[in-house]
Amino acid sequence: MTGSKVKRITYCDAIREAxxxxxxxxxxxxxxxxxxxxxxxxxxxxxxxxxxxxxxxVKDAPISEAAIAGCAVGSAVMGMRPVxxxxxxxxxxxxxxxxxxxxxxxxxxxxxxxNVPVVFRTQGGVGMRNSSQHSQSLENWFVNVPGLIxxxxxxxxxxxxxxxxxxxxxxxxxxxxxxxxYFTKGDVPEDEYVVPIGVADIKRExxxxxxxxxxxxxxxxxEAAEKLAKEGISCEIVDPRTLWPLDKETLVNxxxxxxxxxxxxxxxxxxxxxxxxxxxxxxxCSGDLKKPVKRICGMRTGIPYxxxxxxxxxxxxxxxxxxxEVLE
Amino acid sequence: MDRDKLLGLYRQMLVLRxxxxxxxxxxxxxxxxxxxxxxxxxxxxxxxxCTNLRPDDAVISTHRPQGxxxxxxxxxxxxxxxxxxxxxxxxxGIGGPMQWIDTPNNFFCGSIVGSGITIATGIAxxxxxxxxxxxxxxxxxxxxxxxxxxxxxxxxxxxxxxPVIYICENNQYGEAxxxxxxxxxxxxxxxxxxxxxxxxxxxxxxxxEVLAAVEKGVTAARxxxxxxxxxxxxxxxxxxxxxxxxxxxxxxxxxxxxxKKCPIARCKARLLEEGVEESVLIALEQEVVRELESDxxxxxxxPFPTVEQATDHVMIPLAEGGRLK
Numbered sequence: 289m290t291g292s293k294v295k296r297i298t299y300c301d302a303i304r305e306a307x308x309x310x311x312x313x314x315x316x317x318x319x320x321x322x323x324x325x326x327x328x329x330x331x332x333x334x335x336x337x338x339x340x341x342x343x344x345x346v347k348d349a350p351i352s353e354a355a356i357a358g359c360a361v362g363s364a365v366m367g368m369r370p371v372x373x374x375x376x377x378x379x380x381x382x383x384x385x386x387x388x389x390x391x392x393x394x395x396x397x398x399x400x401x402x403n404v405p406v407v408f409r410t411q412g413g414v415g416m417r418n419s420s421q422h423s424q425s426l427e428n429w430f431v432n433v434p435g436l437i438x439x440x441x442x443x444x445x446x447x448x449x450x451x452x453x454x455x456x457x458x459x460x461x462x463x464x465x466x467x468x469x470y471f472t473k474g475d476v477p478e479d480e481y482v483v484p485i486g487v488a489d490i491k492r493e494x495x496x497x498x499x500x501x502x503x504x505x506x507x508x509x510x511e512a513a514e515k516l517a518k519e520g521i522s523c524e525i526v527d528p529r530t531l532w533p534l535d536k537e538t539l540v541n542x543x544x545x546x547x548x549x550x551x552x553x554x555x556x557x558x559x560x561x562x563x564x565x566x567x568x569x570x571x572x573c574s575g576d577l578k579k580p581v582k583r584i585c586g587m588r589t590g591i592p593y594x595x596x597x598x599x600x601x602x603x604x605x606x607x608x609x610x611x612x613e614v615l616e
Numbered sequence: 617m618d619r620d621k622l623l624g625l626y627r628q629m630l631v632l633r634x635x636x637x638x639x640x641x642x643x644x645x646x647x648x649x650x651x652x653x654x655x656x657x658x659x660x661x662x663x664x665x666c667t668n669l670r671p672d673d674a675v676i677s678t679h680r681p682q683g684x685x686x687x688x689x690x691x692x693x694x695x696x697x698x699x700x701x702x703x704x705x706x707x708x709g710i711g712g713p714m715q716w717i718d719t720p721n722n723f724f725c726g727s728i729v730g731s732g733i734t735i736a737t738g739i740a741x742x743x744x745x746x747x748x749x750x751x752x753x754x755x756x757x758x759x760x761x762x763x764x765x766x767x768x769x770x771x772x773x774x775x776x777x778x779p780v781i782y783i784c785e786n787n788q789y790g791e792a793x794x795x796x797x798x799x800x801x802x803x804x805x806x807x808x809x810x811x812x813x814x815x816x817x818x819x820x821x822x823x824x825e826v827l828a829a830v831e832k833g834v835t836a837a838r839x840x841x842x843x844x845x846x847x848x849x850x851x852x853x854x855x856x857x858x859x860x861x862x863x864x865x866x867x868x869x870x871x872x873x874x875x876k877k878c879p880i881a882r883c884k885a886r887l888l889e890e891g892v893e894e895s896v897l898i899a900l901e902q903e904v905v906r907e908l909e910s911d912x913x914x915x916x917x918x919p920f921p922t923v924e925q926a927t928d929h930v931m932i933p934l935a936e937g938g939r940l941k
Contacts (some may be wrong), residue, residue, distance in 0.1 A: 289719065290735055350768075350771060350775070352772060353768075354734050354764055354765050355737060355765070355768035355771070356734045356772075357735045358734020358738060358765065358768075358769060359734065359735075359737045359738035359741060360738055361734075361735050362676075362734075362735040362737060362739035362740070363739065363741050363742040365739060366738070366739055366742030366746075367742065368738075368741075368742050368745070370738075372896055382764065385728050385731050385765070386731065386734055386735070389727075389728050390731060390735060394717060394931070395931070395932065396710065396929045396930050397710065397715060397717045397725065398717035398929075399706075399928070399929060400928065400929035400932075401717075401719040402719055420830070432897060434930050434931075436852050441670075457932075459932050499744055503919075533934065585677045
């Protein structure tokens, strides 16, 4: 970690700090979304920004995801730098046309003369017992769209630094936050910093097995690694942080060293990013791998309401079982 | 109207008509490789609207963009190239007949039905903030008025009083479905009232009427009064796309009836009334055709994009190692 002094803040605070700093830095940056102003977002991520920057910079929008996303795209084309909030990733279905067909195509169709620097902030995953239409992990869809950067931070440090990079970037970015992470805490430098897009982070060094995990799953992987360490199994945890562009080099270097690999995502496995990560490793490390890559992913189901919601997505026990399997 | 001005409108409509008819021919020869969506019959709308615009105003169009684009200022050469998928087009032949962006001309595509209505809100919001009196014109068809984007976009523009002019080109059909069968209220301009806007209806085949209505709307939008909604009643005299089975969903009599209301013929009649010699009008048309033929010949000489160029500008590259500058 850079900088001499650090402070301990939540993932949610990290979002607010990043937004605030970038809004102060660049007049063109503005926020648009449902209940981001007066309410300050469901989790308080934008709390106080309306009072500080006024209604022209923090735009409370009606419940109209297509209009919000379209408005962001149109204004970005004209030189503004919108940060959109789509309250739950499940609601992004209504704005897919504006994101996929417009935000991600205008740069190419304009022969590179038009930039669409929109950041779509949204949150996914389980943790609030919100059931099947409010708890999905839809990142797999977005990884498949040319022209879109997909970011999934797991710590306050990464969240703040990646959100700042995303706002400064001239490509459209979707940044998927996790509802189970908002109140987790971590160290963040007092000084200004950014985390580069497309660079993975090794969250824990190890020698026996590489666990590639995303978002909230990084925390479960860390718990699993802690438990496995007591048995003398050393796990290296790689957090790609950016799902696309993917830092293949860091993944490959780690697996070349440990010669075993487990990929963990909350989203279902089929047709997903976990397949992409597993394939990259398989293609580039085939001589080194002692066992086929193992995937630990969410069940292919609508997330159930209430007590059993967390039972359908991976946890540390699932990961431990996966690690044992590849080390057998 | 001033005779020279009317003559100018007439000339522009001829450009659009002949461009379109030449494209139909290119489609029949398979030189246009995608579906081509003709604009013939609707010229008075594009010309009547765009004549009122400044070069720095923006237009967002539909999957039938050629008339709007040329009326806004794209050159027929560029648009022929785009139709033919050749470099030299505004999107270097990558966009094709339905979607292109002409940046210097502030022209954007919205080839997914209804989508442009939401994008226009953002363009207009940025223009309002900028405070230079620029406006955004959003063209869409009758079919778009049933999409979620229509309702979401109109509401947002209305509550934020954005400088957008909505031009609903009611050409009577959403692909093969007649408009009266797919809208719950008719005319579509009635829907504007739901968003607190006055819905103005004009004869979309009368270029002078379109021009006058839009002129009024442009003044209102530029001065900060918020969005304006104009429905132009018109007709596409060709199929939904070049070579579609149009007589399965409409009759020859109906098409003939509308052809008699041709906006170009009506403008010509007005010019003759004003005392313009027919020979002058014939010479003008011949000149337009000659120019377009030369533009097309030029376009046909242009190279196709290479496969390498297919991946140009997909993303703005990140600096080395993914690190930002």
